[in-house]
Structure formats: structure tokens, C-alpha cells
Amino acid sequence: MTEFDYVCLFLAIPVGLALTELAQGISLALRRRDQISLGRLTPLLLLFVLFLSALMIETFWQLREQVVVNAGLIFAGLVFTIVFYVAASFVFPERADDRVSLDEWFMQSRRFSLGGTSALVLIAFFTFLHFDVLETGRDGWIEVIVLLAFLAVAAWPIARALRAPTIAKALRAMILLDILYGALVITIIVTMS
Template sequence: MSAFEFTFSLFGLLLGFSLVEVMSGLVRTLKLRGAVRIGWVTPLLGLFVMVDLVSFWSAAWQIRDLVPANFGVLLLGLAITGVYYFAASMVFPDDPADWPDFDLWAERYKRRALGGVFAANLMATVAMFSQLPPAMLTPAALGMHGGLLAVMAAAAVVKPHWATGLLLGAILAFYFLFSVLQILG
């Protein structure tokens, strides 16, 4: 078993739980379709959290040879994936029937969900950049990660629902474009 396989057995489990948390919230919500107003910000937030979780999973694989197997790495991984789980649990209400309008839920809890994803990304970015060789720390890489973090932070604090949705849509479009370029690349 490699160091990466050892450490990622813990991270993968927690990331999987986070994905299940968002997906189960979506399923509970869809079962109540018609009885509650779902809106579009909460589903966009759920999609964003799932896509960002997958991007973390992908980034971890890309630096797998740089990941040592030690207690510090396990604690950092626990912190990052624990924050992801917290964020994932904030996307949908535990009991959707208690929230007849999910736009109100999103208004109240989006800062926690987006703030959690922001914090997880910030920790992961700092950890990843500290392990990369200097030649890989290009202005483009720094700008891409910094820009993504800035848009996440803006989506967490912006007030109008349409602006939150627009920023989430922009992040999702970035991830989509990035994935297409990787497939074609």
C-alpha cells in the first residue's frame, strides 16, 4: 500500500459521506416537489458542492506522489474533509417539509455552506502549493486558484439571490470548461 493509498483511505471515506449528504438532501427535497418551493439557488449550491468535492478528489490524485503518510497529513486531511462534510450538510435542510421556500433556507445557510467550501479550498490550496516544485507555481496557477477562491467568497457574502446564482453558475461553468479542456488535452 502506498502512502497515498493509506492516507486517502480516510479522506475518500469522508468525501464520500459528504457527497451522500448532498445527494440525500436532494432526494428528500425532490420527494416533496410541489409541497415546497425549491427555487434554483439551493440546487445550484448542491451541484457546486458536489463538483467542488470531485475537484478536490481529482487534485489529490494529481499530487499523490507528493503526499507523505504521517499524522500531520492525516490531521490536515481530516480538517479539510471535515469542513467539506460540514458544508455539505448545510446545503439542504434536514427536514425539507419545515422549509416551504428553499430560497429562505439558502439565504440563511449559504454563508455556512460556501464558507465551508471556501475554507476547505483555502487549506487544500495552501497545502498543495507548499508541496509543489517552484516551477509549477506559475502565475496562471496562482491566478486560477486565487480567482476561484475570490468568486467563492463573493458568492458567500453577496445579498441578492440572483447574484449568488450568477456566481455559482460562473464557478460551475469554469469547472465544466476546465474538465472539457482536460478531456481534450
């Protein structure tokens, strides 16, 4: 068993539970669609969280050669994945009462779901950048500039979605956010193949 495999044993559980929360939320919403207004914001948030899941898994895989088992890494990984689980658990309501609007649920819980996942994005990007610079031995200034430019562009729709006073304004911000992260995932897929 490699050190990467050992760390994955601990981190896979909260990530798997987070994905289970999302799958259960989708399932409940679809089964009770006559009682639940699906809206657009929660499906866009779901897409955003799935993009982040793909990026998180890809980032961890890229760092597999640098993984050294120690209590600090395991603790940081568990905190990261548990925050991810908590954020994912706020994407859908725990139970669907009659006439629940998922757009209204998004507006009420977005600080936990969108805010939590957005904080994790920052941590993941800087962690990846740190390990990439250590691995290559480069100064990493180009990557730092690209990363900061991406974060500056991505921060605007996140801030707009978190502070939007209306569902329509939050919807526009979430569409832009999903386009940005979708493009990032596609870019990673293309460059890795």
C-alpha cells in the same frame, strides 16, 4: 498496501459521508417537490460542491506518489475532509418543513456551505501547487501566477454570492462560479487524457 491506500482509508469516510449528505438532500427535495420550492441557488451550489469533489479527488490522486504517512498528514486530511462534510451538510436543509424555499435556505446557510467549500478550494490549490513544485523541482513561478490569476477571478463571484443582498444577485454570482469551476474541471479532464 501503499501509503496512499492507507491514508485513503481514513479520508474516504468523511468524503463518502459528505456525498451521502448531498445525495440524501437531492432525494428529499425531489420526493417532496410539491412542498419544497427547489429554486435555482441550491442546485447551483450542489453543482459547485460536486465540481469541488471532483477536483479534490483528482488533486489527491495527482499527489499519490508524494504521500508519506505521518500524524500531521492524517490530521490535516481529516480536518480538511470533516470541514468538507460539514459544508456539504449545509447544502440542503436537514428536514423539509412545509413550504420550504431552497433559495431562502441557501441565503441563510451560504456562509457554511459556500464559505466552507471556498476555503477548502484555497487550501487544495495551494497544497497541489506546493507538491507540484516539490515534485518537478521547478521554481513554479508560472504556476503561481496562473493560480493567483484563477483565484482572483474566482474570488469575485464567491464574494458576491456570499454577500449578495438578494436571491437574484446571488443567482448571477453562482452561475458565474459554476461556469468557472466547470471550465476548470473540463480543462483538467482534457489535459489528463
